[in-house]
Amino acid sequence: MLTHTFVCLAENQVATAVDVQTLEEAAVRAHALGLLREHASAASVEIWREDVVIALVGRDGVRSIARPDADGPVGP
Numbered sequence: 001m002l003t004h005t006f007v008c009l010a011e012n013q014v015a016t017a018v019d020v021q022t023l024e025e026a027a028v029r030a031h032a033l034g035l036l037r038e039h040a041s042a043a044s045v046e047i048w049r050e051d052v053v054i055a056l057v058g059r060d061g062v063r064s065i066a067r068p069d070a071d072g073p074v075g076p
Contacts, residue, residue, distance in 0.1 A: 004028055004049055006035055008042035018039045032057035 008017040015041050017039050023031060032045040036059055045057040 002049060003064060004031075004047055004054075006032055007048065008035055008039045008044040009044050010051060011043045027056070066073050 001024055003020060003022045005019065006019040007015050008019075010016050012049055019031075019035060021031060028047060032042070032055070035045050036042055040048065044056055046053050047055040047057065
């Protein structure tokens with residue numbers, strides 16, 4: 001399991017909440033979607049692993065961000 005940092009962002013890109021979790025890769029997207037349900041002010045959730053954003057989950061779904069130094073993006 002890896003540690004991920006989830007940053008809830010408002011429309012203006014201001015962080016409204018930060019959540020750090022140690023999760024299996026399969027649970028990462030579901031956790032981000034759960035945060036969107038919990039935080040009405042969040043328009044999206046950035047998912048960080050170490051010092052790199054690996055995915056951006058918006059209310060409209062997930063947009064993966066390619067990482068050249070990783071096994072691949074988090075997403076469907």
